[in-house]
Amino acid sequence: MKFSIAAAVLTGLALVGNAVADCECGYSVNATDSEHYAVFTDLLESDFTSLSSITADTDWRPQEWKMDALKSRGQFGRSTEVENVISNPEKKKGSGIGKNGGEAGLELWARAPEAGDEHVRVGEVASSREDIIFASIRAGIKPTTVNGTCGAFFWYFNDTQEIDMELLSREFNQNKNLNLVLHSPLSLSNGGDASTTPTFQKVEIGFNPSDTFHEYRFDWTKEYVAFFIDGKRIAVFTQKEFIPSVPGKIILSHWSNGEPSWSAGPPAEDAKMVVSYVKAYFNSSDPDRQKKHQSRCKGADGPNTVCLIPDQLVPPRSDVATEQEGKPYFFSQDPLGDKVKGQLVYGNTAATKTGMSFLALAAGLGASMLLF
Template structure:
Protein backbone atom coordinates (compact mmCIF):
# COMPACT_ATOMS: atom_id res chain seq x y z
CA UNK A 1 0.00 0.00 0.00
CA UNK A 2 1.32 3.48 -0.86
CA UNK A 3 1.95 6.33 1.59
CA UNK A 4 3.50 9.62 0.44
CA UNK A 5 3.93 9.23 -3.32
CA UNK A 6 6.18 10.54 -6.00
CA UNK A 7 3.68 10.12 -8.83
CA UNK A 8 4.59 9.86 -12.48
CA UNK A 9 1.34 9.43 -14.35
CA UNK A 10 1.81 7.79 -17.74
CA UNK A 11 0.70 4.88 -19.86
CA UNK A 12 3.82 4.75 -22.10
CA UNK A 13 5.17 1.26 -22.86
CA UNK A 14 8.94 0.84 -22.47
CA UNK A 15 11.17 -1.51 -24.51
CA UNK A 16 12.19 -4.67 -22.64
CA UNK A 17 15.48 -4.66 -20.72
CA UNK A 18 18.21 -7.28 -21.12
CA UNK A 19 19.50 -9.35 -18.19
CA UNK A 20 21.91 -12.22 -17.70
CA UNK A 21 20.93 -15.79 -18.48
CA UNK A 22 20.27 -18.18 -15.56
CA UNK A 23 17.05 -20.16 -15.28
CA UNK A 24 18.07 -22.96 -12.91
CA UNK A 25 16.59 -21.87 -9.56
CA UNK A 26 12.92 -21.54 -10.40
CA UNK A 27 9.51 -22.66 -9.13
CA UNK A 28 6.39 -22.97 -11.27
CA UNK A 29 2.97 -23.44 -9.69
CA UNK A 30 0.46 -24.33 -12.41
CA UNK A 31 -3.14 -24.56 -11.20
CA UNK A 32 -4.60 -25.68 -14.54
CA UNK A 33 -4.95 -29.30 -13.40
CA UNK A 34 -6.60 -28.66 -10.03
CA UNK A 35 -10.29 -28.84 -9.21
CA UNK A 36 -10.79 -28.51 -5.48
CA UNK A 37 -8.79 -30.14 -2.71
CA UNK A 38 -6.60 -28.97 0.14
CA UNK A 39 -5.09 -25.64 -0.89
CA UNK A 40 -2.59 -25.53 1.97
CA UNK A 41 -1.18 -28.96 1.15
CA UNK A 42 -1.00 -28.19 -2.57
CA UNK A 43 0.81 -24.89 -2.03
CA UNK A 44 3.24 -26.37 0.50
CA UNK A 45 4.71 -28.57 -2.26
CA UNK A 46 6.00 -25.37 -3.86
CA UNK A 47 7.26 -23.59 -0.74
CA UNK A 48 4.15 -21.43 -0.32
CA UNK A 49 1.92 -20.97 2.72
CA UNK A 50 -1.48 -19.45 3.44
CA UNK A 51 -1.43 -16.51 5.84
CA UNK A 52 -3.63 -16.66 8.94
CA UNK A 53 -3.16 -13.51 10.96
CA UNK A 54 -5.34 -10.57 11.85
CA UNK A 55 -5.46 -6.99 13.03
CA UNK A 56 -3.66 -5.71 9.93
CA UNK A 57 -3.42 -1.96 10.65
CA UNK A 58 -5.28 -0.53 7.65
CA UNK A 59 -7.65 2.43 7.84
CA UNK A 60 -10.47 3.13 8.31
CA UNK A 61 -11.19 -0.62 8.70
CA UNK A 62 -8.65 -3.24 9.66
CA UNK A 63 -8.49 -6.54 7.82
CA UNK A 64 -7.67 -10.15 8.70
CA UNK A 65 -6.12 -12.84 6.50
CA UNK A 66 -8.30 -15.95 6.80
CA UNK A 67 -7.02 -19.36 5.73
CA UNK A 68 -10.35 -20.59 4.40
CA UNK A 69 -10.46 -17.65 1.96
CA UNK A 70 -7.73 -19.34 -0.12
CA UNK A 71 -9.15 -22.27 -2.10
CA UNK A 72 -8.46 -24.44 -5.12
CA UNK A 73 -11.10 -23.89 -7.80
CA UNK A 74 -11.45 -25.30 -11.30
CA UNK A 75 -8.00 -24.71 -12.75
CA UNK A 76 -7.29 -21.72 -10.51
CA UNK A 77 -6.32 -20.62 -7.03
CA UNK A 78 -9.16 -18.52 -5.63
CA UNK A 79 -8.33 -15.61 -3.33
CA UNK A 80 -11.48 -14.39 -1.60
CA UNK A 81 -12.40 -11.23 0.25
CA UNK A 82 -15.67 -11.71 2.08
CA UNK A 83 -18.57 -9.28 1.85
CA UNK A 84 -18.26 -6.86 4.74
CA UNK A 85 -20.80 -7.41 7.48
CA UNK A 86 -20.79 -3.80 8.61
CA UNK A 87 -18.77 -4.43 11.76
CA UNK A 88 -15.42 -5.92 12.67
CA UNK A 89 -12.60 -6.50 10.20
CA UNK A 90 -12.68 -7.29 6.49
CA UNK A 91 -11.94 -11.00 5.99
CA UNK A 92 -9.25 -11.16 3.31
CA UNK A 93 -6.70 -13.60 1.83
CA UNK A 94 -2.94 -13.92 1.39
CA UNK A 95 -0.28 -16.42 0.32
CA UNK A 96 3.44 -16.07 1.05
CA UNK A 97 6.70 -17.85 0.21
CA UNK A 98 8.30 -19.88 2.98
CA UNK A 99 11.78 -18.58 2.11
CA UNK A 100 13.33 -15.17 1.61
CA UNK A 101 15.71 -14.51 -1.27
CA UNK A 102 17.71 -11.61 -2.69
CA UNK A 103 16.67 -10.56 -6.22
CA UNK A 104 14.57 -12.55 -8.64
CA UNK A 105 11.67 -12.52 -11.05
CA UNK A 106 8.06 -13.00 -9.97
CA UNK A 107 5.27 -13.68 -12.49
CA UNK A 108 1.62 -14.10 -11.49
CA UNK A 109 -0.99 -14.94 -14.13
CA UNK A 110 -4.36 -13.85 -12.81
CA UNK A 111 -7.84 -12.58 -13.53
CA UNK A 112 -8.78 -9.59 -11.41
CA UNK A 113 -11.95 -9.61 -9.34
CA UNK A 114 -15.08 -8.00 -10.77
CA UNK A 115 -16.07 -6.88 -7.25
CA UNK A 116 -15.36 -3.26 -6.44
CA UNK A 117 -13.43 -2.21 -3.36
CA UNK A 118 -10.51 -4.69 -3.49
CA UNK A 119 -6.74 -4.23 -3.54
CA UNK A 120 -4.88 -7.10 -5.25
CA UNK A 121 -1.16 -7.00 -4.53
CA UNK A 122 1.93 -8.79 -5.85
CA UNK A 123 5.01 -8.14 -3.71
CA UNK A 124 8.62 -8.75 -2.91
CA UNK A 125 8.41 -7.83 0.79
CA UNK A 126 10.68 -7.75 3.83
CA UNK A 127 9.16 -4.80 5.69
CA UNK A 128 7.30 -1.57 5.01
CA UNK A 129 10.74 -0.06 4.25
CA UNK A 130 11.88 -2.89 1.96
CA UNK A 131 9.11 -3.56 -0.56
CA UNK A 132 8.38 -3.49 -4.28
CA UNK A 133 4.94 -4.26 -5.66
CA UNK A 134 2.29 -4.22 -8.36
CA UNK A 135 -1.18 -3.39 -7.07
CA UNK A 136 -4.56 -3.47 -8.79
CA UNK A 137 -7.46 -1.53 -7.29
CA UNK A 138 -10.69 -3.01 -8.59
CA UNK A 139 -12.72 0.17 -8.14
CA UNK A 140 -10.38 2.27 -10.27
CA UNK A 141 -8.79 -0.20 -12.69
CA UNK A 142 -10.55 1.33 -15.70
CA UNK A 143 -12.27 4.44 -14.36
CA UNK A 144 -10.94 7.07 -11.96
CA UNK A 145 -12.68 7.94 -8.72
CA UNK A 146 -12.74 11.40 -7.19
CA UNK A 147 -9.56 10.53 -5.26
CA UNK A 148 -7.70 7.80 -7.21
CA UNK A 149 -6.71 7.82 -10.90
CA UNK A 150 -7.57 4.92 -13.19
CA UNK A 151 -5.00 2.19 -13.77
CA UNK A 152 -2.67 -0.05 -11.78
CA UNK A 153 0.31 0.82 -9.59
CA UNK A 154 4.01 -0.07 -9.67
CA UNK A 155 5.84 0.98 -6.51
CA UNK A 156 9.10 0.89 -4.60
CA UNK A 157 8.25 1.81 -1.04
CA UNK A 158 10.16 4.40 1.00
CA UNK A 159 13.29 3.08 2.70
CA UNK A 160 13.31 5.51 5.64
CA UNK A 161 10.54 6.44 8.05
CA UNK A 162 8.41 9.28 6.63
CA UNK A 163 10.27 9.05 3.33
CA UNK A 164 8.74 9.14 -0.14
CA UNK A 165 7.68 6.08 -2.06
CA UNK A 166 8.46 5.97 -5.78
CA UNK A 167 5.25 5.03 -7.57
CA UNK A 168 3.82 5.15 -11.05
CA UNK A 169 0.19 4.74 -12.06
CA UNK A 170 -0.21 3.04 -15.45
CA UNK A 171 -3.29 2.80 -17.64
CA UNK A 172 -4.71 -0.60 -18.58
CA UNK A 173 -5.07 -1.32 -22.31
CA UNK A 174 -7.45 -4.22 -21.53
CA UNK A 175 -10.11 -5.12 -18.97
CA UNK A 176 -8.25 -7.09 -16.25
CA UNK A 177 -11.48 -8.79 -15.12
CA UNK A 178 -12.18 -10.41 -18.50
CA UNK A 179 -9.18 -12.67 -18.92
CA UNK A 180 -5.93 -13.93 -17.46
CA UNK A 181 -2.86 -11.72 -17.72
CA UNK A 182 0.71 -12.11 -16.47
CA UNK A 183 1.95 -9.45 -14.03
CA UNK A 184 5.71 -9.57 -13.48
CA UNK A 185 8.37 -7.92 -11.31
CA UNK A 186 12.09 -8.37 -12.10
CA UNK A 187 14.19 -7.32 -9.10
CA UNK A 188 17.94 -6.76 -9.48
CA UNK A 189 20.49 -4.83 -7.43
CA UNK A 190 19.96 -1.63 -9.38
CA UNK A 191 16.30 -1.65 -10.47
CA UNK A 192 12.84 -3.12 -10.27
CA UNK A 193 11.35 -3.67 -13.72
CA UNK A 194 7.66 -4.28 -14.27
CA UNK A 195 5.93 -6.17 -17.09
CA UNK A 196 2.40 -7.04 -18.14
CA UNK A 197 1.99 -9.93 -20.58
CA UNK A 198 5.72 -9.80 -21.33
CA UNK A 199 5.72 -6.09 -22.22
CA UNK A 200 7.89 -3.87 -20.03
CA UNK A 201 5.76 -1.05 -18.64
CA UNK A 202 8.02 0.56 -16.03
CA UNK A 203 11.48 0.53 -14.45
CA UNK A 204 12.30 2.09 -11.08
CA UNK A 205 15.87 2.73 -9.92
CA UNK A 206 15.18 4.51 -6.61
CA UNK A 207 14.28 2.77 -3.33
CA UNK A 208 15.24 -0.62 -4.78
CA UNK A 209 14.99 -3.22 -1.98
CA UNK A 210 18.43 -4.43 -0.91
CA UNK A 211 17.76 -7.24 1.57
CA UNK A 212 16.30 -10.75 1.14
CA UNK A 213 12.50 -10.67 0.89
CA UNK A 214 9.40 -12.85 0.66
CA UNK A 215 7.01 -13.25 -2.26
CA UNK A 216 3.46 -12.26 -1.25
CA UNK A 217 0.14 -12.15 -3.08
CA UNK A 218 -2.86 -10.78 -1.24
CA UNK A 219 -6.40 -9.51 -1.76
CA UNK A 220 -7.94 -7.24 0.84
CA UNK A 221 -10.00 -4.12 1.53
CA UNK A 222 -10.01 -1.40 4.15
CA UNK A 223 -12.73 0.96 2.91
CA UNK A 224 -10.15 3.69 2.27
CA UNK A 225 -11.51 6.10 -0.40
CA UNK A 226 -7.91 7.11 -1.20
CA UNK A 227 -6.84 3.54 -1.97
CA UNK A 228 -8.86 0.29 -1.96
CA UNK A 229 -12.31 1.92 -1.64
CA UNK A 230 -15.03 -0.50 -0.52
CA UNK A 231 -15.34 -2.49 1.62
CA UNK A 232 -17.09 -4.99 -0.69
CA UNK A 233 -20.80 -5.65 -0.27
CA UNK A 234 -20.56 -9.07 -1.98
CA UNK A 235 -17.85 -11.73 -1.89
CA UNK A 236 -14.87 -11.02 -4.14
CA UNK A 237 -12.74 -13.71 -5.82
CA UNK A 238 -9.43 -13.06 -7.57
CA UNK A 239 -8.26 -16.02 -9.68
CA UNK A 240 -4.64 -17.11 -10.19
CA UNK A 241 -3.84 -19.67 -12.89
CA UNK A 242 -0.04 -19.73 -12.56
CA UNK A 243 2.82 -18.46 -10.39
CA UNK A 244 6.42 -18.54 -11.62
CA UNK A 245 9.27 -17.51 -9.34
CA UNK A 246 12.95 -17.23 -10.30
CA UNK A 247 15.31 -16.74 -7.37
CA UNK A 248 18.52 -14.77 -7.72
CA UNK A 249 19.69 -12.79 -10.75
CA UNK A 250 16.87 -12.08 -13.17
CA UNK A 251 17.09 -14.17 -16.36
CA UNK A 252 16.50 -13.12 -19.95
CA UNK A 253 14.22 -15.39 -21.94
CA UNK A 254 13.04 -17.49 -18.99
Protein backbone atom coordinates in the same frame (compact mmCIF):
# COMPACT_ATOMS: atom_id res chain seq x y z
CA MET B 1 22.43 -37.83 3.04
CA LYS B 2 19.34 -39.83 2.12
CA PHE B 3 15.81 -39.73 3.40
CA SER B 4 12.88 -42.07 2.90
CA ILE B 5 9.69 -41.64 0.92
CA ALA B 6 7.92 -41.26 4.26
CA ALA B 7 9.82 -38.02 4.77
CA ALA B 8 8.92 -36.89 1.27
CA VAL B 9 5.26 -37.59 2.00
CA LEU B 10 5.47 -35.31 5.02
CA THR B 11 7.22 -32.45 3.28
CA GLY B 12 5.94 -32.73 -0.28
CA LEU B 13 9.41 -31.77 -1.51
CA ALA B 14 12.04 -33.57 -3.50
CA LEU B 15 15.52 -32.30 -4.22
CA VAL B 16 16.46 -34.12 -7.39
CA GLY B 17 20.06 -35.26 -7.98
CA ASN B 18 22.88 -33.21 -9.46
CA ALA B 19 23.45 -35.02 -12.73
CA VAL B 20 24.12 -32.83 -15.77
CA ALA B 21 20.94 -31.03 -16.78
CA ASP B 22 19.83 -28.50 -19.35
CA CYS B 23 19.49 -25.68 -16.80
CA GLU B 24 22.12 -26.68 -14.22
CA CYS B 25 23.65 -23.17 -14.17
CA GLY B 26 20.34 -21.36 -13.87
CA TYR B 27 17.59 -19.46 -15.68
CA SER B 28 18.00 -16.17 -17.51
CA VAL B 29 15.90 -13.20 -18.52
CA ASN B 30 16.68 -11.56 -21.85
CA ALA B 31 19.29 -12.58 -24.38
CA THR B 32 22.99 -12.65 -23.53
CA ASP B 33 23.60 -9.52 -25.62
CA SER B 34 20.97 -7.49 -23.75
CA GLU B 35 21.92 -4.86 -21.18
CA HIS B 36 19.22 -6.39 -18.97
CA TYR B 37 20.54 -9.96 -19.17
CA ALA B 38 20.42 -11.63 -15.76
CA VAL B 39 20.80 -15.20 -14.50
CA PHE B 40 19.01 -16.68 -11.48
CA THR B 41 19.97 -19.89 -9.73
CA ASP B 42 16.74 -21.16 -8.16
CA LEU B 43 13.19 -21.84 -9.26
CA LEU B 44 9.68 -21.90 -7.79
CA GLU B 45 6.79 -22.77 -10.13
CA SER B 46 3.18 -23.33 -9.05
CA ASP B 47 0.47 -24.24 -11.57
CA PHE B 48 -2.65 -23.59 -9.51
CA THR B 49 -4.95 -24.85 -12.28
CA SER B 50 -3.81 -28.40 -11.47
CA LEU B 51 -3.24 -28.14 -7.72
CA SER B 52 -5.93 -29.93 -5.73
CA SER B 53 -5.19 -28.25 -2.40
CA ILE B 54 -3.07 -25.24 -1.52
CA THR B 55 -2.55 -26.68 1.96
CA ALA B 56 -0.81 -29.70 0.40
CA ASP B 57 1.66 -27.53 -1.52
CA THR B 58 4.61 -26.82 0.72
CA ASP B 59 5.69 -23.97 -1.56
CA TRP B 60 2.91 -21.77 -0.11
CA ARG B 61 1.46 -20.86 3.27
CA PRO B 62 -2.09 -19.49 3.57
CA GLN B 63 -1.93 -16.62 6.04
CA GLU B 64 -3.98 -16.14 9.20
CA TRP B 65 -3.62 -12.89 11.13
CA LYS B 66 -5.70 -9.90 12.20
CA MET B 67 -5.03 -6.17 12.47
CA ASP B 68 -7.28 -3.36 13.65
CA ALA B 69 -8.42 -0.38 11.58
CA LEU B 70 -5.71 1.92 12.93
CA LYS B 71 -2.89 -0.42 11.97
CA SER B 72 -4.64 -1.22 8.67
CA ARG B 73 -4.83 2.54 7.98
CA GLY B 74 -8.47 2.38 6.92
CA GLN B 75 -12.05 2.41 8.12
CA PHE B 76 -11.90 -1.34 8.73
CA GLY B 77 -9.30 -3.71 10.05
CA ARG B 78 -8.27 -6.82 8.13
CA SER B 79 -8.57 -10.47 9.07
CA THR B 80 -6.74 -12.92 6.81
CA GLU B 81 -8.30 -16.36 7.06
CA VAL B 82 -7.28 -19.72 5.63
CA GLU B 83 -10.87 -20.40 4.49
CA ASN B 84 -10.60 -17.42 2.12
CA VAL B 85 -7.83 -19.20 0.18
CA ILE B 86 -9.54 -21.85 -1.97
CA SER B 87 -8.02 -24.22 -4.53
CA ASN B 88 -10.21 -24.69 -7.61
CA PRO B 89 -8.30 -26.96 -10.02
CA GLU B 90 -9.53 -27.82 -13.49
CA LYS B 91 -12.44 -30.24 -13.58
CA LYS B 92 -11.07 -31.54 -16.87
CA LYS B 93 -7.45 -30.96 -17.83
CA GLY B 94 -7.15 -28.28 -20.48
CA SER B 95 -10.68 -26.95 -19.96
CA GLY B 96 -9.80 -23.88 -17.90
CA ILE B 97 -12.97 -24.51 -15.84
CA GLY B 98 -12.61 -25.28 -12.16
CA LYS B 99 -14.21 -28.14 -10.27
CA ASN B 100 -16.19 -25.56 -8.31
CA GLY B 101 -17.19 -23.69 -11.48
CA GLY B 102 -15.64 -20.48 -12.74
CA GLU B 103 -12.03 -20.14 -13.82
CA ALA B 104 -9.58 -22.73 -12.54
CA GLY B 105 -6.90 -21.49 -10.18
CA LEU B 106 -6.27 -20.34 -6.64
CA GLU B 107 -9.12 -18.16 -5.33
CA LEU B 108 -8.38 -15.34 -2.89
CA TRP B 109 -11.60 -13.97 -1.41
CA ALA B 110 -12.39 -10.59 0.14
CA ARG B 111 -15.70 -10.93 1.97
CA ALA B 112 -18.44 -8.33 2.33
CA PRO B 113 -18.61 -7.35 6.02
CA GLU B 114 -21.75 -8.12 7.94
CA ALA B 115 -23.45 -5.56 10.18
CA GLY B 116 -21.21 -4.72 13.13
CA ASP B 117 -18.04 -6.22 11.63
CA GLU B 118 -14.89 -4.25 12.37
CA HIS B 119 -12.71 -6.29 10.01
CA VAL B 120 -12.87 -7.28 6.36
CA ARG B 121 -12.22 -11.02 6.02
CA VAL B 122 -9.64 -11.55 3.27
CA GLY B 123 -7.33 -14.13 1.66
CA GLU B 124 -3.54 -14.13 1.42
CA VAL B 125 -0.74 -16.60 0.70
CA ALA B 126 3.01 -16.24 1.19
CA SER B 127 5.84 -18.32 -0.24
CA SER B 128 7.59 -20.73 2.10
CA ARG B 129 10.87 -19.60 0.57
CA GLU B 130 12.05 -16.43 2.32
CA ASP B 131 15.56 -16.53 0.84
CA ILE B 132 14.62 -14.79 -2.43
CA ILE B 133 17.09 -12.04 -3.36
CA PHE B 134 17.00 -10.68 -6.95
CA ALA B 135 14.48 -12.41 -9.14
CA SER B 136 12.08 -12.52 -12.06
CA ILE B 137 8.64 -13.19 -10.57
CA ARG B 138 5.48 -13.71 -12.64
CA ALA B 139 1.83 -14.46 -11.85
CA GLY B 140 -1.26 -15.12 -13.95
CA ILE B 141 -4.00 -13.08 -12.28
CA LYS B 142 -7.64 -12.29 -12.94
CA PRO B 143 -8.85 -9.76 -10.35
CA THR B 144 -12.41 -9.25 -9.17
CA THR B 145 -15.14 -7.30 -10.96
CA VAL B 146 -16.47 -6.13 -7.57
CA ASN B 147 -15.66 -2.56 -6.59
CA GLY B 148 -13.69 -1.83 -3.44
CA THR B 149 -10.76 -4.27 -3.20
CA CYS B 150 -7.02 -4.34 -3.81
CA GLY B 151 -5.40 -7.30 -5.57
CA ALA B 152 -1.73 -7.28 -4.59
CA PHE B 153 1.19 -9.28 -5.99
CA PHE B 154 4.49 -8.45 -4.31
CA TRP B 155 7.86 -9.37 -2.90
CA TYR B 156 8.29 -8.43 0.76
CA PHE B 157 10.95 -8.12 3.45
CA ASN B 158 9.48 -5.32 5.54
CA ASP B 159 7.61 -2.04 5.09
CA THR B 160 10.73 -0.29 3.76
CA GLN B 161 11.87 -3.05 1.38
CA GLU B 162 8.98 -4.15 -0.82
CA ILE B 163 8.24 -4.49 -4.55
CA ASP B 164 4.54 -4.18 -5.25
CA MET B 165 2.05 -4.46 -8.12
CA GLU B 166 -1.47 -3.49 -7.00
CA LEU B 167 -4.78 -3.68 -8.85
CA LEU B 168 -7.54 -1.47 -7.44
CA SER B 169 -10.93 -2.65 -8.64
CA ARG B 170 -12.39 0.87 -8.28
CA GLU B 171 -10.14 1.93 -11.17
CA PHE B 172 -11.01 -0.82 -13.64
CA ASN B 173 -13.97 0.76 -15.42
CA GLN B 174 -12.47 4.24 -15.80
CA ASN B 175 -8.73 4.85 -15.53
CA LYS B 176 -7.73 1.18 -15.95
CA ASN B 177 -4.56 1.64 -13.91
CA LEU B 178 -1.89 -0.59 -12.46
CA ASN B 179 -0.10 0.77 -9.40
CA LEU B 180 3.65 0.07 -9.10
CA VAL B 181 5.52 0.66 -5.85
CA LEU B 182 8.94 0.26 -4.32
CA HIS B 183 8.31 0.87 -0.65
CA SER B 184 11.17 2.63 1.12
CA PRO B 185 11.89 4.60 4.30
CA LEU B 186 10.23 7.53 2.49
CA SER B 187 6.89 5.75 2.24
CA LEU B 188 7.16 4.61 5.85
CA SER B 189 7.73 8.22 6.94
CA ASN B 190 4.51 9.09 5.08
CA GLY B 191 2.53 6.59 7.12
CA GLY B 192 2.88 3.87 4.49
CA ASP B 193 1.78 6.12 1.60
CA ALA B 194 4.28 5.82 -1.25
CA SER B 195 2.28 7.91 -3.74
CA THR B 196 4.48 11.01 -3.31
CA THR B 197 7.79 9.14 -3.49
CA PRO B 198 9.98 8.73 -6.60
CA THR B 199 9.37 4.97 -6.68
CA PHE B 200 5.61 5.06 -7.18
CA GLN B 201 4.03 5.00 -10.61
CA LYS B 202 0.42 4.70 -11.73
CA VAL B 203 0.39 3.19 -15.23
CA GLU B 204 -2.66 3.34 -17.48
CA ILE B 205 -2.82 -0.13 -19.05
CA GLY B 206 -5.65 0.37 -21.56
CA PHE B 207 -7.79 -2.64 -20.63
CA ASN B 208 -10.02 -3.82 -17.81
CA PRO B 209 -7.89 -6.29 -15.82
CA SER B 210 -10.96 -8.15 -14.58
CA ASP B 211 -11.95 -9.23 -18.11
CA THR B 212 -9.39 -12.03 -18.32
CA PHE B 213 -6.09 -13.34 -16.97
CA HIS B 214 -2.90 -11.41 -17.67
CA GLU B 215 0.65 -12.10 -16.59
CA TYR B 216 1.99 -9.53 -14.13
CA ARG B 217 5.74 -9.65 -13.71
CA PHE B 218 8.66 -7.81 -12.17
CA ASP B 219 12.39 -8.35 -12.72
CA TRP B 220 14.59 -7.29 -9.81
CA THR B 221 18.37 -6.89 -9.98
CA LYS B 222 20.91 -4.73 -8.18
CA GLU B 223 20.56 -2.11 -10.91
CA TYR B 224 16.83 -1.90 -11.58
CA VAL B 225 13.29 -3.15 -10.99
CA ALA B 226 11.32 -3.51 -14.23
CA PHE B 227 7.58 -4.22 -14.48
CA PHE B 228 5.76 -6.10 -17.24
CA ILE B 229 2.29 -7.11 -18.39
CA ASP B 230 2.13 -10.06 -20.80
CA GLY B 231 5.84 -9.70 -21.51
CA LYS B 232 5.69 -5.98 -22.36
CA ARG B 233 7.76 -3.73 -20.14
CA ILE B 234 5.60 -0.91 -18.78
CA ALA B 235 7.93 0.76 -16.27
CA VAL B 236 11.38 0.58 -14.73
CA PHE B 237 12.85 2.04 -11.54
CA THR B 238 16.60 2.61 -11.45
CA GLN B 239 17.04 4.58 -8.21
CA LYS B 240 19.58 2.27 -6.59
CA GLU B 241 19.11 3.71 -3.10
CA PHE B 242 15.52 2.40 -3.14
CA ILE B 243 16.11 -1.02 -4.72
CA PRO B 244 15.78 -3.79 -2.12
CA SER B 245 19.00 -5.52 -1.17
CA VAL B 246 17.89 -8.20 1.30
CA PRO B 247 16.15 -11.59 0.95
CA GLY B 248 12.40 -11.92 1.36
CA LYS B 249 9.26 -13.75 0.22
CA ILE B 250 6.47 -13.57 -2.36
CA ILE B 251 2.95 -12.63 -1.28
CA LEU B 252 -0.40 -12.69 -3.10
CA SER B 253 -3.19 -10.86 -1.30
CA HIS B 254 -6.77 -9.75 -1.97
CA TRP B 255 -7.89 -7.24 0.61
CA SER B 256 -9.90 -4.15 1.51
CA ASN B 257 -9.89 -1.75 4.45
CA GLY B 258 -12.44 0.84 3.29
CA GLU B 259 -9.84 3.57 2.79
CA PRO B 260 -11.34 5.80 0.03
CA SER B 261 -8.10 6.78 -1.71
CA TRP B 262 -6.79 3.23 -2.12
CA SER B 263 -8.78 0.01 -1.76
CA ALA B 264 -12.05 1.90 -1.26
CA GLY B 265 -14.95 -0.40 -0.35
CA PRO B 266 -15.28 -2.60 1.52
CA PRO B 267 -16.90 -4.75 -1.18
CA ALA B 268 -20.69 -4.86 -1.16
CA GLU B 269 -20.56 -8.57 -2.02
CA ASP B 270 -18.02 -11.34 -1.65
CA ALA B 271 -15.25 -10.79 -4.23
CA LYS B 272 -12.64 -13.19 -5.57
CA MET B 273 -9.31 -12.80 -7.29
CA VAL B 274 -8.07 -15.87 -9.19
CA VAL B 275 -4.38 -16.74 -9.60
CA SER B 276 -3.65 -19.34 -12.26
CA TYR B 277 0.09 -19.64 -11.58
CA VAL B 278 3.19 -18.15 -10.00
CA LYS B 279 6.64 -18.59 -11.52
CA ALA B 280 9.72 -17.27 -9.75
CA TYR B 281 13.34 -17.49 -10.87
CA PHE B 282 15.66 -16.12 -8.22
CA ASN B 283 18.94 -16.13 -6.37
CA SER B 284 19.01 -17.61 -2.90
CA SER B 285 20.57 -16.06 0.19
CA ASP B 286 20.84 -19.53 1.75
CA PRO B 287 24.53 -20.55 1.83
CA ASP B 288 23.59 -24.20 1.35
CA ARG B 289 21.55 -23.44 -1.78
CA GLN B 290 24.44 -21.32 -3.09
CA LYS B 291 26.85 -24.23 -2.60
CA LYS B 292 24.47 -26.60 -4.38
CA HIS B 293 24.35 -24.26 -7.37
CA GLN B 294 28.11 -23.96 -7.49
CA SER B 295 28.44 -27.75 -7.31
CA ARG B 296 26.04 -28.56 -10.14
CA CYS B 297 27.30 -25.71 -12.34
CA LYS B 298 31.00 -26.44 -11.80
CA GLY B 299 32.60 -27.48 -15.04
CA ALA B 300 29.40 -26.95 -16.98
CA ASP B 301 29.37 -25.42 -20.43
CA GLY B 302 28.62 -21.84 -19.35
CA PRO B 303 25.68 -20.21 -21.16
CA ASN B 304 24.76 -23.53 -22.80
CA THR B 305 23.57 -24.75 -19.39
CA VAL B 306 21.59 -21.58 -18.62
CA CYS B 307 17.97 -21.77 -19.79
CA LEU B 308 16.32 -18.67 -21.22
CA ILE B 309 12.98 -18.09 -19.48
CA PRO B 310 10.27 -17.84 -22.15
CA ASP B 311 8.32 -14.58 -22.13
CA GLN B 312 4.54 -14.80 -21.80
CA LEU B 313 3.68 -12.53 -24.72
CA VAL B 314 -0.11 -12.97 -24.73
CA PRO B 315 -2.67 -13.33 -21.92
CA PRO B 316 -2.15 -16.73 -20.26
CA ARG B 317 -4.74 -19.48 -20.76
CA SER B 318 -4.89 -23.04 -19.50
CA ASP B 319 -7.50 -24.10 -22.08
CA VAL B 320 -5.20 -23.90 -25.11
CA ALA B 321 -2.53 -26.23 -26.44
CA THR B 322 0.36 -23.98 -27.48
CA GLU B 323 2.47 -21.20 -26.03
CA GLN B 324 1.60 -19.02 -29.03
CA GLU B 325 -2.06 -19.23 -27.98
CA GLY B 326 -1.19 -18.39 -24.38
CA LYS B 327 -0.38 -21.68 -22.65
CA PRO B 328 2.18 -20.87 -19.91
CA TYR B 329 5.49 -22.73 -20.00
CA PHE B 330 6.81 -24.47 -16.86
CA PHE B 331 10.32 -25.90 -16.62
CA SER B 332 9.00 -28.14 -13.82
CA GLN B 333 6.53 -29.81 -16.19
CA ASP B 334 9.31 -31.18 -18.36
CA PRO B 335 8.50 -34.93 -18.52
CA LEU B 336 12.01 -36.05 -17.52
CA GLY B 337 12.70 -33.37 -14.97
CA ASP B 338 15.93 -32.49 -16.76
CA LYS B 339 15.29 -28.74 -16.53
CA VAL B 340 14.91 -28.64 -12.75
CA LYS B 341 17.71 -30.88 -11.52
CA GLY B 342 18.91 -29.67 -8.15
CA GLN B 343 15.82 -27.55 -7.54
CA LEU B 344 13.35 -27.77 -4.67
CA VAL B 345 10.24 -28.75 -6.62
CA TYR B 346 6.77 -29.75 -5.53
CA GLY B 347 5.04 -31.94 -8.12
CA ASN B 348 1.57 -31.14 -9.42
CA THR B 349 0.56 -34.42 -11.02
CA ALA B 350 -1.26 -37.43 -9.58
CA ALA B 351 1.91 -38.22 -7.64
CA THR B 352 1.08 -35.31 -5.31
CA LYS B 353 -1.73 -37.39 -3.84
CA THR B 354 1.02 -39.08 -1.84
CA GLY B 355 2.96 -35.87 -1.34
CA MET B 356 5.75 -37.19 -3.55
CA SER B 357 7.43 -35.16 -6.25
CA PHE B 358 6.65 -36.41 -9.75
CA LEU B 359 10.19 -35.43 -10.70
CA ALA B 360 11.57 -38.02 -8.33
CA LEU B 361 9.38 -40.63 -10.00
CA ALA B 362 10.45 -39.57 -13.48
CA ALA B 363 14.08 -39.73 -12.48
CA GLY B 364 13.57 -43.35 -11.36
CA LEU B 365 15.12 -42.78 -7.95
CA GLY B 366 13.04 -45.54 -6.39
CA ALA B 367 12.39 -45.78 -2.67
CA SER B 368 14.67 -42.98 -1.59
CA MET B 369 15.57 -39.59 -2.94
CA LEU B 370 18.95 -37.95 -2.73
CA LEU B 371 19.47 -34.70 -0.90
CA PHE B 372 22.74 -33.12 -1.94
